[in-house]
Amino acid sequence: MKKKYNLISLDLSFFSNNFILPLFFLVFFLFVSTNSSVAQNGHLTDAQVSYIKQRQLLYYRDEYGDRGEKVSVEPSLVFQNPRLRNAYIALQAWKQAIISDPLNLTSNWVGSDVCNYTGVFCAPALDNKSIQTVAGIDLNHGDIAGYLPEELGLLVDLALFHINSNRFCGTVPHKFVKLKLLYELDLSNNRFAGGFPQVVLKLPTLKFLDLRFNEFEGGVPNELFDKDLDAIFINHNRFNFDLPDNLGNSPVSVIVLANNKFHGCVPASLGNMSGLNEIILMNNGFRSCIPAEIGMLKNLTVLDVSFNQLMGPLPDTFGGMQSLEQLNVAHNMLTGSIPASILYVAEFAEFYVTNV
Secondary structure (H helix, E strand, C coil): CCCCCCCCCCCCCCCCCCCCCCHHHHHHHHHHHCCCCECCCCCECHHHHHHHHHHHCEECCCCCCCCCCCCEECCCCCCCCHHHHHHHHHHHHHHHCEEECCCCCCCCCCCCCHHHCCCEEEEEECCEEEEEEEEEEECCCCCCEEECCHHHHHCCCCCEEECCCCEEEECCCHHHHHCCCCCEEECCCCEEEECCCHHHHHCCCCCEEECCCCEEEECCCHHHHHCCCCEEECCCCEECCECCHHHHHCCCCEEECCCCCCEECCCHHHHHCCCCCEEECCCCEECCECCHHHHHCCCCCEEECCCCCCEECCCHHHHHCCCCCEEECCCCEECCCCCHHHHHCCCCCEEECCCC
16 A cells, blocks of 8 residues: 655755746645645636745845845746846836826836836947937926835946936835946935935945935934035935035035025135036024135125024135125125225126125
8 A cells, every 4th residue: 555645845045046946846736735736527616826926026136135036037028138127127117116006107117128117228238339228217396206126236237317396205225225326316305314425435436316296304414525526415404513614625517405404614625616607505503704705706606694693704715706606695794895906806696785
């Protein structure tokens, strides 16, 4: 008489092994593990077919270890190259992290042709012109609510990331550090919170940073002003700190720090920012004199330091700002007379000096 062997349990684990079970084994397991698993006609039940289909999905396990499990790639999907497959995983994870999309911008984020997803733009890879990669994302003014998942770090060829005027919340994913080609980062007019997103300091090619109209708070790292940026917009947040002496190291052409809680002095190093075109420091807590070195900014067109607590006279060196078009020093505690040198600024168009 033949012995019967009933399979009670099966353990294929060995430390971090990741076995892929063949389909025939899964079918066999279904047969031996349940007494009533097969319909009387010998065919699999609908429940079994559904189970097998789910198990056939290739569950992605990326280098993050604990991320990506919720994103699956059906075997029927065909991708032009592995980077587009990673892009699919990243975008599907993001779609799952969206809780409201009133304009249905992500409704066509289906299938393997990620380059035709709304708001997604592809271009030849910089290191291999023969393959297409996701180079840009623009979902501006989408009114989308949700958060940014860590899987977005898989978009390693991304140069532009624009999501202003939405309702994204939470923090900036740490895995953004993988975006070594990111050139423009626009997170403005959302609901991001927490401290300054330190990950932006590790983006070597970043030139344009826009964090305005969010709920970031705390200090701003001094290292921000040592980065090779062209534009910094961090206005309308809750940042609270003194402007550092290395502000003058920044090569930016535009810097807007308005409507935060900056305080202390406007550093004299400001005069070293030779490429500066616009600086807006309004509605903070600056309480000092305007440094004479400001007259060295010969390319400056817009200067707004209104609604602070600046004291003392306007420096005679103001006349050195020969490109100045708009000057607003209103609502401070300035004293003295207006320097005559300002009258010789050829491009001067607007001047606000009222104090309260």
